[in-house]
Amino acid sequence: MSKIKLITKGLVKDNPTFALVLGMCPTLGTTTSALNGMGMGVATMCVLVLSNMVISAVARFIPDKVRIPSYIVIISAFVTIIQLLMQVFLPSLYETLGLFIPLIVVNCIVLGRAEAFANKNSVIDSACDGLGIGLGFTLSLTVIGLVREVLGSGSAFNWHFLGGDGMLIFVLAPGAFLVLGYLMVLFKKLTAKKEE
Amino acid sequence: MLLSLGVICLVCSALLAVVYQFTKDPIDAATVAKTNKAIAEVVPAFDNVPSEEVSEVELDGTSYKVYTAKSAGQVVGYAVESSAVGFGGPINVMVGFDAATGAIYNTSVISHSETPGLGAKITDAAGHFREQFLGLNPRTFSLKVKKDGGDIDAITASTISSRAFTSAVAAAYNVFLSLNSGETDAESGASKPAETVADNQNNEEESNE
Numbered sequence: 001m002s003k004i005k006l007i008t009k010g011l012v013k014d015n016p017t018f019a020l021v022l023g024m025c026p027t028l029g030t031t032t033s034a035l036n037g038m039g040m041g042v043a044t045m046c047v048l049v050l051s052n053m054v055i056s057a058v059a060r061f062i063p064d065k066v067r068i069p070s071y072i073v074i075i076s077a078f079v080t081i082i083q084l085l086m087q088v089f090l091p092s093l094y095e096t097l098g099l100f101i102p103l104i105v106v107n108c109i110v111l112g113r114a115e116a117f118a119n120k121n122s123v124i125d126s127a128c129d130g131l132g133i134g135l136g137f138t139l140s141l142t143v144i145g146l147v148r149e150v151l152g153s154g155s156a157f158n159w160h161f162l163g164g165d166g167m168l169i170f171v172l173a174p175g176a177f178l179v180l181g182y183l184m185v186l187f188k189k190l191t192a193k194k195e196e
Numbered sequence: 197m198l199l200s201l202g203v204i205c206l207v208c209s210a211l212l213a214v215v216y217q218f219t220k221d222p223i224d225a226a227t228v229a230k231t232n233k234a235i236a237e238v239v240p241a242f243d244n245v246p247s248e249e250v251s252e253v254e255l256d257g258t259s260y261k262v263y264t265a266k267s268a269g270q271v272v273g274y275a276v277e278s279s280a281v282g283f284g285g286p287i288n289v290m291v292g293f294d295a296a297t298g299a300i301y302n303t304s305v306i307s308h309s310e311t312p313g314l315g316a317k318i319t320d321a322a323g324h325f326r327e328q329f330l331g332l333n334p335r336t337f338s339l340k341v342k343k344d345g346g347d348i349d350a351i352t353a354s355t356i357s358s359r360a361f362t363s364a365v366a367a368a369y370n371v372f373l374s375l376n377s378g379e380t381d382a383e384s385g386a387s388k389p390a391e392t393v394a395d396n397q398n399n400e401e402e403s404n405e
Contacts, residue, residue: 032312058204063197070204077208084219091226095307153312171312
């Protein structure tokens with residue numbers, strides 16, 4: 001598979017949110033606005049690319065029996081590094097995402113890509129795969145966040161185009177499920193047409 | 197097996213130690229800068245560094261941080277860090293008092309986890325809710341939301357957040373009062389009659405219910 005294809009397949013065919021349906025916890029929890037969703041997506045993408053690269057590089061030295069704990073240690077190290085760096089450079093985003101940053105460790109997307117792709121492929125391919133899946137995740141979270149922000153608070157990327165409030169339910173928890181469900185229907189419909 | 201896992205753990209922890217070392221100072225500096233910014237928002241103009249003039253005040257078993265703002269050696273105001281439990285978790289606020297008048301100078305929300313679009317409006321400094329506190333003297337004003345018999349208009353559909361914010365401000369005011377009565381701070385203590393203290397203690401008991 002070409003490198004470009006590795007990156008683009010994460011956007012549509014293997015889209016982690018709408019096609020693989022992985023990492024639902026941060027998807028539902030952090031998408032109260034477009035920027036929050038994007039921030040979470042980018043943080044996950046950084047961890048994904050770095051952990052994919054390192055795991056593909058060291059996979060053949062790790063005995064099969066301890067591979068999962070080894071991956072977790074590597075992933076959590078990167079997550080903690082991202083968390084510390086975020087506190088320095090993006091303190092406001094760090095405050096909004098809060099608990100969800102350490103939770104990237106147990107995000108099934110990251111461990112899933114390590115298991116399914118990184119430990120059998122080259123470092124470069126794994127980096128491309130991480131980038132593709134990460135971009136797909138970022139895009140999905142941004143779209144969900146944007147829809148929720150537009151409907152729920154009448155703004156887009158913190159830009160208010162509506163006076164007053166929107167439909168608050170979309171910013172609250174039920175709105176996350178509603179938007180995710182409808183977007184998933186839309187996504188399936190669009191991709192089904194493509195395959196015909 | 198043990199060896200490879202051991203090596204991975206060792207390398208990862210070494211890496212973390214290095215990153216921690218590099219980020220520790222900027223994170224600490226950012227925390228201090230944030231406190232200073234919050235203080236600057238809530239007290240009259242000062243020329244000292246209030247984050248270095250901090251005292252701990254104990255009131256009803258809770259410890260509050262009080263920052264003193266001075267201009268040319270004169271105390272111009274106090275910033276009291278206070279908190280209350282809101283709808284989504286603790287709300288930490290900085291409440292500034294004008295030392296000359298004993299009134300609230302301004303308020304600032306340090307951190308909160310209220311619902312976006314509802315309770316999170318307590319951070320909107322230009323909104324009606326926060327404006328109510330500007331220059332308010334709690335001596336002539338009941339620091340409780342109208343639903344609880346006070347004088348503060350709560351944010352629509354966010355009574356719990358409004359109540360928490362208001363009670364945090366009331367707690368800060370009590371700290372400010374105890375500061376004046378306890379330390380015999382001449383310039384600001386004199387401006388408050390004894391009855392105010394008693395009056396406000398009443399208030400606080402009610403808000404604790």
